[in-house]
Amino acid sequence: NAGVTQTPKFRILKIGQSMTLQCAQDMNHNYMYWYRQDPGMGLKLIYYSVGAGITDKGEVPNGYNVSRSTTEDFPLRLELAAPSQTSVYFCASSELSSYNEQFFGPGTRLTVL
Amino acid sequence: QKEVEQNSGPLSVPEGAIASLNCTYSDRVSQSFFWYRQYSGKSPELIMSIYSNGDKEDGRFTAQLNKASQYVSLLIRDSQPSDSATYLCAVISAGNMLTFGGGTRLMVKP
Numbered sequence: 530n531a532g533v534t535q536t537p538k539f540r541i542l543k544i545g546q547s548m549t550l551q552c553a554q555d556m557n558h559n560y561m562y563w564y565r566q567d568p569g570m571g572l573k574l575i576y577y578s579v580g581a582g583i584t585d586k587g588e589v590p591n592g593y594n595v596s597r598s599t600t601e602d603f604p605l606r607l608e609l610a611a612p613s614q615t616s617v618y619f620c621a622s623s624e625l626s627s628y629n630e631q632f633f634g635p636g637t638r639l640t641v642l
Numbered sequence: 643q644k645e646v647e648q649n650s651g652p653l654s655v656p657e658g659a660i661a662s663l664n665c666t667y668s669d670r671v672s673q674s675f676f677w678y679r680q681y682s683g684k685s686p687e688l689i690m691s692i693y694s695n696g697d698k699e700d701g702r703f704t705a706q707l708n709k710a711s712q713y714v715s716l717l718i719r720d721s722q723p724s725d726s727a728t729y730l731c732a733v734i735s736a737g738n739m740l741t742f743g744g745g746t747r748l749m750v751k752p
Contacts, residue, residue, distance in 0.1 A: 570744050571646070571730055572742045573742075574739055588741075619685055627738050627740055628674055630691070636685050
């Protein structure tokens, strides 16, 4: 099992550019999440999904979009990147609900200049 | 505003000592509480979960929960340099999603 994988590991974007952060899990988990972590801060929930075809906003969704066409994949789309989106992005999954242990991917470090 | 508060640290303890990490939360309806460990540059990993008032022990780790005081703590006995990391407290509140605290950085000195 690879667990939760994320690509790319690092990325530098210019203001106004767009990109997609990829996330995949091979544990057949229903729940998937996207978090961002700013330096010295905890994680903030951007979007989550309870299953294929179902997504919902978290605490900080503005500037992001997600889709969940399969159980395995949960990409995060950044449109019109802004310096405020400079952060480390973590994807996570859990088996049945958010009450279960969340398994995190290695993260994507994004810088917007 | 649902909040989870932690002292950012760093908390410095000598090797072999007990490290005590504290967390308070604001939402009285919170039912589930978690401690994640995050090494520098790495992703968080779950080390403890606790759902009922009292203590829960797992090896060198003990989680303590006091819902009346809205307080959860993590004790690490016989601290080792390999325990040096940031410890994130996380709480499930209304909406059934995890809310994370800012984390406490622990440094265990040989």
